[in-house]
Amino acid sequence: MGSLDKTAAFxxxxxxxxALLLRLVGVDYGYFHGDERVNDAAKVLTGQIVPGQHFYPPFFTYLxxxxxxxxxxxxxxxxxWEGVAGFRAQYFADPTLFYVTLRSVTASISALIVPLFxxxxxxxxxxxxxxxxxxxFAMxxxxxxFMAHIAKGDTGLAAGLIGCFWAMLIRLQANRPVRWDIILGLCVVLTLSFKQSAVFVLGPLALxxxxxxxxxxGQKSALTSFLRVMVLVLILWPILNIGVILDFRNFLDFQRIQAVMSLSSESGNGLDGLTTLAKRAIEITFGMSPVMAVVALLTPVLLLRKECCLPQxxxxLVIWLSLAIGTVATALMTGPRQPEHLWIGNFTGFLLLAGLVIADLTRADRRPATRIAAGLxxxxxLGLSATGTTKTLQQALAKPIRQDVETYLVKNxxxxxxxxxxxxxxxQMKEAQQxxxxRWDRLARKYDTDLPEFSQERxxxxxxxxxxYFVNLPGVMFGLENVDEDSQDYQVKAHAWPLQKEEWDLPYWLSRGFTVFTIQDFEYYAYSANPEIRRAFFQTLNRDCTLKHSFPAAKPLYLEREVRIFDCAGP
Structure with a gap:
């Protein structure tokens, strides 16, 4: 059971x-994503196996x-390059090749989902x-x-879940159960090593x-098999994520920050979370599409039809229920705060089940009306998927507006x-970098935390x-924007500090000689995003300064937004 013949292997x-070639299109899309921890991966090569941040397990960093x-x-x-010194110099001179390499790893992991389907x-x-x-459907x-273009562990989570489902289905019919217990255990270990949130699906699946x-x-054989998988997980996960074990207290601190960033505490957000989930699910680019979302929802009904010929x-149904429990639980916890990467694992699992039942409906022994409906x-x-993928790749290949913004700033x-x-x-001028x-030193002292090493080459x-002379507008990690700078319920870590109130007052910057503001996604931050102090800052900027130029976004899927340039120097 589970053997692969030559045709299937081919x-x-x-x-x-x-799938890999498709996902490599536009892999260098012109920007570096803030969640791509290329620096941590590079530091591993110097022997630093404890990552600078512990939001996720470090296995992906090691990979x-x-x-x-x-x-x-x-x-x-x-x-x-010439030796290690030349390799290091290239990283600091232009890290693009390093980002492309890591994105290629992610694309390869993403491509594995297709043969697993x-x-x-x-x-x-x-x-x-x-x-x-x-x-x-997976292709x-x-x-x-889209996520194959960003070197994050979310794609590994999706591939790992599909691997778990595949291995579980074979294990249930295996003539050599020990072998498939081990394979299933490896799939579970890898999935949890990419992202610990997989437990919301894997927990119900295990039960x-x-x-x-x-x-x-029988009970004895079942418990032996289950124990075999669990022992494998308990042994291998710490080995594959040794950086967590070596810095466990810091890992827990980062998980508390992660909870603040990810979990919604606003009243009424349970319903808001489910509503946002429904909207996400029917999106063409970041969801499953309206067609597949409906089929995914109806999968249990379609499986239980007596005409359904799918075995097991x-x-x-256990896979569907596990996905449903994990998805609903996550939506209730996060509320409306649901970034696109949150659902890639869950949606991929639902997509597999929906694809299977649609394929079953197209069998030749079905009634003509059923076959026609299934074909439509x-x-x-597939048409909606092709449309969404085409849009994704077109934007990946589009010219970044940053180049035009930079030209405008240099000229004017x-x-x-x-x-x-x-x-x-x-x-950047030396004084601006200093x-x-x-600022980082000041905030590190304020919150009694250590800054990561800043390389001399930088x-x-x-x-x-x-x-x-340009300075980056102080930002805040997604999910921490509502945290008061003097009242946190977590241990603040470097670059995970709250917004500083004094920095969100226009006179603060004007008094320091800053008169030009290059603002991305102005409309959202001025009129929609929390907190109010940040909205007020952008509204003041719009009222008191002159809008000199705006650059419409060419690739909004890749976090590019309209850029506006304000001149606050007066007439």
Whole structure:
């Protein structure tokens, strides 16, 4: 059971390569995402296995470090750099290649989902053409294609969950259960190593699996199998995430921060969370599409139809129920605060189940009306997926507006002090960088926390002749914007500090000589986003300063927003 014939193996390789090539389109989309921890991966190569941040398990960081080691070898052979010193110099001169390497790792993990869809469909007795249709849902899943462009562990979570479902289905019918207990345990370990939130799905799944094993094999055999998986997880997870074990107290501190960032405490947000979930689910680009969302919701009904020929219906229902429990629980906890990456694992799981039942409805022995309806569903779902994926890749390939913004600033404001909420690649004056470093030092002392090491290569020894005096507008991590600077219920860590009230008063900056403000996503921050003190700042900026230019976003899916430039120097 679970063996792979030559045809299936060939199809898996073909599907993986096709999915990978699709996901590598536009992998260098012109920006570095704030959640991409390339620096932590690079530090692992120097022996620093404890990450600078503990929001997620460090396994993905270690995996990325292996990829960077491979990049070093390839680059050395190709003559891109001379030894370790040249490799390090390249990182500080232009880290683009390092980001692309890590994104390629993420894209590869994302591509693995496609053959896993195919293998699951084949295991459930769908013929090759229908199994390929199921795999096509994963191939063209817009959210998966989008997240493959960002080196984060969310994609690994999605791949891991599908691996767990596939391994569980085979384990329940395996002639060699020990082998598949081990494979299932490895899938669980890897999934939890990418992101600990997988427990909201894997917990119910484990209970369901235990019940099914008891009914099928008896209590003793079931408990032995279950214990085998759990022991494997308990042994391997600490090894694969050794940085957590070595710095466990700090890990707990970061989990408290994570709770503040992720969990909503506002009244009435339970219903708001479910409403937001429903809206997310039907989105074409960041959801499952309206068609697949409805099919996913109706999956239990479609599975329980006596005409459904899919085997292992109880196991498929357990998978659906586990996904539903994990999804609803997460929505209730987070409220309306649901970034797009939150649902990639859950939506991928629902997509697998929905694809399986649609493929089953297209079998030749179905009534003509059923086959026609299923065919129309299939075409509509794949058409919407193709539309979302096309939009995702078009924006990835679009020219970033940052280049135009930088040209405008150099031409018009090279002699002025600039505040910017858009990351600029322009040369920065030494004094401007020092002002930012002094701020970090001040906040570290205020909150009695340590700053991560700042590499000497990043320090500006002398200002370049064409350098501008610009400072980044102080920001706040998503989810911490409502935390009072003098009243936190968590241990503040470096760069996870609350908004500082004095910095959200326009005269504060004007008194320091800043008269040009480059603001990204002005409308949202001025009129929608919390807290009120930040909204008031942007509204004051709009009232008291002159809007000189605006640049419409070319790639909003990749966090690019309209940029407005305000001049506050007066007439």
């Amino acid at each position: 199809m898996c390789i073909l599907l993986f390569v096709a 990325n470090a292996v990829a960077l080691a491979g990049l070093f070898v390839i680059g050395s052979i190709a003559g891109w 195919f293998l699951t469909a084949r295991h459930l007795k769908l013929d090759t053409p229908r199994a390929l249709l199921v795999a096509l 063209l899943f817009p959210l998966a294609v 369901g699996l235990l019940v099914m094993l008891i009914r099928a094999e 219906k109880p196991a498929l 569903l299939l075409l509509a779902a 404001y090279s002699d002025r002090k600039i505040i910017t909420s858009l990351h600029l690649d322009l040369p 002002a930012e470093l002094d 320090r500006i020894a002398h200002s370049a002749p064409d350098a501008l």
